[in-house]
Amino acid sequence: MDRIELIAPCHFGLEAVLKREIQDLGYEISGTEDGRVTFYADMAGISRANIFLRTAERVLLKAGEFKAETFDELFERTREIPWERYIPSDGKFWVAKAASVKSRLFSPSDIQSIMKKAMVRRLQEHYRTDWFKEDGASYPLRVFLKKDVVTVGIDTSGVSLHKRGYREVSGKAPITETLAAALIMLTPWRGDRILVDPFCGSGTFPIEAAMMAADIAPGMNRSFTAEEWTNLIPRRAWYDAVDEAASRVRTEIETDIQGYDIDSSVIKVARRNAREAGVDHLIHFQERDVRDLRHPKKYGFVITNPPYGERLEDKRDLPDLYRAFGESFKRLDSWSAYMITSYEDAERYFGRKAQKNRKIYNGMLKTYFYQFPGPKPPRKDAGKGAD
Template structure:
């Protein structure tokens, strides 16, 4: 059994812990912006393939007291790097966190690199090449409260980059946050779902992937562990084929999204195509003011602009009032969810929320507001 740590967006730790337990993780412990857990190699591969919420899955190698650069160097040298890193393998170091003495991540990463290659020269008479863009092994070093945790990054690029979305709108919602928001709605997957401000389609797409039991990792070309010396290709193929077999073919209900911008709807359709969902999700151009409900009841999910990256020049108060009017007048019998990064603006909706869940969109504190529309 190995010890792992899945990094997640702030506020999603409890949801991610639940997801990890469902995937078979042991000793699951939510922390700050992540969840520690234990499991075997099959679990490591499965979490990378199936997690909708994690950014990275780190394999913990060591933790040691670390007050200064000398402690760091000694601690890294105390790890036997031979099983993980032969001289013909490229690597990179990601450093996060700091303490009183080590307060510059670039210096920390450099010190780690020096300790590793010095050990390699001693043991092999040769050393690895550094490749910051596409390393075969990515070392993660985290400093916190005079302790250093050293891990290997099994994911490679962040898992929120599913691989189906080359096309994004001006202020895209991360796929992992969209998946979390869908999870928080308890959408049963058999009633209609609409995003009336869908941008490049992330909310309807992630909802559909959940409903169809499609592993988000199926769209990715590669993971970090693919280039590890101990990569078990047969085990990975088995897990990948299992995921393919568990995929449902047809959505049991209507799912769609619209936006007034034809260019972003074009992007949404490309993204749906890449998920092999172009025939199953409706994306169309529509102004919010003209929108009619596509069914008598369903779930409406949206991420309206809140003046941080989009819409700063428009009258957002009037836009939120319009959103509220459309919900009240045309979506009776529906349940609506609105992601709000601005409390003042959300008041303009003019409806009393039945539930508020605090989430973060990047560093911005937001609320996922639920409205029961009678």
């Protein structure tokens, strides 16, 4: 199994960002669909993908793909997969999640039950036993059915990759770490540029930006299900990936990253989260109203997740809030603004039309990523004469 295929699910609408990340790691893309990217790697690639990918929700080892229109077909085709290549005799295995779109088989519980029975039958024949203790490492499956095509992946990550390990407590309406990272990557912002989030909440945008600037891999400080798969991945592969990540960290850099929020309690949470992420020295958090948004320098970025008005009583406050945000932004000479919100009148009250508007699903919530790019700064060597 030198060459394997891995599946990386992501937020709908952000596949291109994840694809670029995977290619930057040196892996070949094998396919892109709504909400996921597949790619070729070796077993060590499981370690590297889990530790380095900022925008993937998890990493799955692709075990098989087939067509099934009946439960009998589902059983037989699942049974044909060589499960003994992946699951040892003491392995714990189950179908953790089944999702079906436009397929004849649509009951998740029935799909899960039948596939488990098929796996048991296959492994019983291979290991010549009638009963499995299942007291070893875990091999949870995640199954996708789309137009009767069944894609089977073994989950290498365990807890979703947006759980970096730094955010135990969140503010109201938190944005996930993976989504925040992907949205930052959609902008031209780089670590040597100014970034301000005037609705920072628990600090996710500033923290993810600081981790990018310092090249801190998002999975350095957490564990993964596949670490226990010693039958497939040598422990050395995990040590090597962590060593590679550690060698790239640059915490001595200087940044201008700021997070503001009107709620002092969430600012305390943001500071604590930044400490946990190891980037508190790279971010300035402050209790501040959006009406007081200002900065002396030009060519900065506002990247933010303003309130959506999830509760009916909050919606009444949104016009004034977005109007105040727009007025404050006008004072920022030559700046760019990027905001994700589900508020349909965001542009109207912000006071300008977005140059680009990307639809993104934040969980089940349809949101829009409004993009207001400003002018590019002059090149640092512009105006210098030739030597």
